[in-house]
Amino acid sequence: MRKLLAGYERHLYALKKMRTATIPFLLSFIFLLQTAAAQAQDIKITGKVTGGSTPAPIPGATITVKGTARGTVTSNDGTYTISAPSNATLVVTFIGFSSKEVPVNNQTTIDITLSESVTQVEQVVVVGYGVQRKVDITGAISQVKGSEISKQPAPNAVSGLQGKVAGVQITNSGKPGAAPNIKIRGAGTIYGSPNPLYVVDGVWYDDISFLNPADIENMSILKDASSEAIYGIRAANGVVLITTKKGKAGKPAVNYNGFVGFQRVTNRVKMANGHEYAIMVNELSAQNGQPDLLKPDDFGEGTDWYKQELRNAMITNHQLSISGGTEKSTYSFSVGYLKQEGIVKTNDFSRFTARLQNDFQVFEPLKIGYTVTASVYNSNDVPDAIFGQLYNSAPIVPVRNPDGSYGDPSKYKLGNGPANNPQVTLDFYDQTTKRHVVTGSVYADLRFAKHFTFHASAGGEYGDSIIRNYTPAYKATTIQQNNISTLMRTGTDRTNWIVENTLTYENKFGDHDLRILAGQSAQQYKLYKLIASAQNVPNNSEGDRYLRLGNTDGREVKDEGDLYTVASYFGRLNYAYKNKYLLTASIRADGSSKFFGDQRWGYFPSVGAGWVVSEEPFLKNAGIFDNLKLRASWGKIGNASIPANVSVLRVAQDPYLTAIFGGNVNTGASINAVVAPVTYWERAVGTDVGLEASVLQNRLYIEAGFYNRETQRAIFDVPFPGSVGTRFSTIITNQANIQNRGWEFTVNWKDEPGNKDFSYSVGANLGINNNKVLSVASGNNPIYGGGAAATGGALGTRTVVGQPIGQFFGYQVEGIFQTDAEAAASAQPFAKAGDFKFRDLSGSHGTPDGKIDANDRVPLGNPNPKYTYGINTYFSYKQFDLAVDFQGVADVDVYNANLGLRFGNENFTKEFYDKRWHGQGTSNTYPSAFIGGRQNYLPNSFFVESGSYFRIRNIQLGYSFPADMTKRWKMKNLRLYLNAQNAFNFFKYRGFSPEIGGTPNNVGIDNSVYPLYATYNFGVNVTF
């Protein structure tokens, strides 16, 4: 264990300022002894050795003169001085980095940049409740360094993972402060939180928005069931283990990272202008048998609402950290400040974070420590409805009239579709959110009886948030006015804690390497929310925002809460024989207060085996493989991220059930839902087979894997007949078995060709996933979804055996009716010219029956991406470094609900205007302006589009100042960089962004998502 830990730390902290004592000193001593043999015509060479993806000075690197025993080591700031022949070659080596040869060529200053090269044998990976050598791992675990993540200008660490790891799909929301959606190996669960479990320094979280990405040392993504099984209860969506930075013994290291930049909307959809819109309104009116509403010639370009309300938004980030310590205690302290403006005017988000971490070696066998993080968030919010309004609003309405009053859509008699002036919406929306989160953990490690380590830890999270919403009394337009002000405060308190104890036995005897872990854990999650409002609150200043200043009558108070507990026991065995044959087995038992009786406890076993083929004599000396491992594993995992007490039927006592008799209010209550009598743990059973190989002196690393994961008894929210009569006509229970099966490939190449100051690395990863429903409780009858407003209330998705979850479902469009007569004579007698012509595919008996009805609906597309991929490149030449990351998904469909979701005279896209049907022969693919009416709005193939995209996710160009300059400035390192994120995006999708989230049986339905934006920034890294 200690050895492994040491190896782990060596790997992780190599970049840190550290006194690398013994070995280099011994080496240099030996070298010094031999310098007696040095030749004449030597010159004195000085320089600095740096390394890493964000290059930092490397102290303790060994520099030798090639072919001699002469050498030295770099000092604490990475500098060195050596005498060598002017035609000699220097060889620079440091553990964890590729060695490098540099010809002297009469230079007296040579700065050398090393690139990280961790051989598979050395590399250590964070696993559940411990660390393991990568070579000993029998499951599929991907590791991403903190520096890879903090390099990107994303406020949330998770978005930095996009394109970095095979099989991990990240869907970013553009909303400042909002957490991205993450899916590991496809959609495995339907209900509850689809997010993975995040374990930060041993504490469990659903969301890691509180974490400053720059504080992250390392992220491990557990992808296969056997690795995840040790986290049984919450593992079904994958597990992300995060280790934060720790201090190292030595002088204080002070580091500043900062960037400033801006975000701007890219790939904006062009909407019809005023003139075009007026034409469309008249065409729509004609479709409804009405005269023209507008004179198109009265209108020109009109208002471009997106242009009006969106902006280039600033983003600023500062992070300062100080770390250091002594042999007995270390510390790491950091503060961070992020300010991100939203791309919608008036929207902004800021976050302060402070983090303190201390470790104390109390005495030889006992180490204790703690980490505490505090964060404060503030945001000025905009209503979610604004994106729908920007899309829908009429370009003929001015933002303001010449007299300064707001443009009033009602004056144009356009109906309820574009009823709002978005400028009014923003001007009178006054909501702020403040959040405070304090989280942390304490631990103690005790080693005893030679082979045992006892680890106890306790952690928790306290968070509160206050949303303050104020609607003033105002009169802006016919619709947008309010005659009495309202103040509403929503307060949420969250208190979570976790206590864990593990005991590890570790022993090496002969060819046997054995480790046994046993542990216990208890957790509690508690939430309380209080919502209060009052009317007629004055509006003189922020100081008036008190409920007590409002009217005493008409006050409202509501509250709600949640509480659940978990108790767990777990154990794991790791065994290696001759470092060749590997065995891992684990079991976890979880009890959750969400389940009852016999169903309360779930048991989650796993087993894995590995064979390090390269250790076999027949390969060991062949010199082909530096490492070759085959692995296979199996595991069972659970998912309890469902609402508490889903199988407890509750009494509804809501205000809408209040009866009025004789003018008096009478509290009403009833039972308004149906619950399943028993809900079981949702679980997943996964098998994983993989191959890992390193060849060509570890320059090429290849990993290939196959997985098959079956989610059993998946918990679904399934509609039942409305005739049962409950207000909520869905039942939450175990409904389906779902399979995610696929392949993952990772290839990394690293090299420093020749003897130049050039090095590069290229990595590529690919995940191929196939999602299939194996069985559903309703037999062959599908589970329908998507029946929300976005699809006009019609059920637009279904989940049926043999098909992917939530596939799009509807009519197949075969053309557009060109004349009323053609429509009247068709299978759709109520259709009119310009309407979709649906394909007559089936009648009630399975053959076309000359009638378009529900039997003609067919699968239209799959919202689950088949391919997710990324390409990550890094180049370094002298003082310059360049990183370019590409990322994409392919073979996925999106339902463009924006096109058909119309209540009236909403605006159209320019593309739709150009291609629409507007008279016989004008189009056989795009319908008339009446796309939201008659049967045109029903889910059909016109709305289903490819959601594939490819983007240059990140481009970063950096310049590190030469050591002699930084030395003069009393810095150890100074690097400047330019970064562009999401600058180039390629997709065919007709909406703003093909990255659409959603719950699994409603996923991929685009209804006014946040527009896609690119971020450009300039940053500085300084180390003192």
Place this chain on the structure above:
Amino acid sequence: MKNSRIYYKQRIAVYLTAILFIITAGCGKSFLDVPPQGQQPSEQFWQSQADATKGVNAMYANLREWKQVGFASVGVESLGSDDTEKGSTPADASFLTTFDNFSVSPAEGQLLDFWQGQYQEINFCNQVIDNLPNISMDAALKTRYIAEAKFIRAYANFRLVRAFGDVPLRLHLPKTPEEYNLSRTPAAEVWTAIEQDLTEAATALPVSYAAADKGRATKGAALSLHAKVAMYRKKWADALNFTDQVMKLGYTLFPNYEQLFRIPNENAGESIFEIQAQLIPGNKDASNSQYSQIQGVKEAVGGGWGFNVPTADLAGTYETGDPRRDATIIFRGETTPEGDAIALAGVNPRFNQKSYVPFDKFISGYNEGADQNIRVIRYAEVLLINAEAANELGNTQQALSSVNAVRLRARNGLTGILPDITVTEKVALRNAIWQERRVELAMESDRYFDVIRQGRAPQVFGKLGFVTGKNEVWPIPQNEIDISAGKLTQNPGY
């Protein structure tokens, strides 16, 4: 030194092990037994008289909910007729037009809303009917509550059967999987169940309530709805009998027809059953009726959305000088008796005046007109049912007496208008009574079904697109057919 260190080590180990055990002990059974938070488990409900009262309250409250009185009701119960059309701007909620011109698709959302709305109401009733017998409470109150529930269940089933024909009949809470997914019961059996509920309700319900209970179902309400059901079923003797009984219960016609529909005159002597709604400041969720909002004057603050507007056909059907024309229809450019000047310019020339609430009642943030009660059965309708039944049974004098009582009130003391009907020939009198129904009950969700039950739909609605053999009932909602795995069948022609 070394000894003390070992001692120290051991002590630490003991402490940590102790912590382990303490925590492990904490993970016993009780740690995982967490009661539902802020939620009352259903087992604790339906135990006491207080529960019974709350359950009955919920049943009444739900009557004003969106699916009961919103777009669904407008589409299914009104727009098919020649009295009303969609309204608002042409493109606004154009899906409602498909009810106007009989092109509605089974996937149309308002069909599903209407269906769900009625079954939700039935569920509230069935909870009362199934659970109250097991509650120990005041016996008289228990009997009354169950009777109230039967009345409201009958009302919901009546709305279902006249809209869809054969429908699943739910007389108890479902228990088995089969009971969750019921197939359609023939309409005749549904009608029979409605009649039985109404018979039982009429027996047990009181004639009237104290002021604090105004708005609950009465004996008169049960008898009146039963008479209406009998009229739909052409059981003329029953219709006559039940209306005769109601006419002895002391109801009176309110003198001023226009004022009858204003808030101060809610639950007046003419009112037999009204859905109670109220704007309660500070309680938006309870002020949830959108009945007046959706039909309110468009483009006016405090008005509404301007849907379900009276047609020119309706405006033209009144006899010259009939005050009911102006009382039923708000015409553009008029000033209402309450003083609201309606702008002359606007998309819609007419609005429903029976749902009209003066604009000064509006409080922003709340639904316009949330205060307005919805008149379900008025005494005037009882008189018209009585007249129709009497005429069918050959009792001409009674028919004339009843129908003329309605005309008398409509005149409200004015002379030279609306003379008494004197025709005695059966067919002619029937037509006169039907016409009287149209004008007296216009905009009250009856015209569409009246014309169908009268067998005149092809003639009256043909020009609107009515197809005989198909449009007598609306299609079963497609979502329901999908979810039922084909157990529900579609109506012919859809």
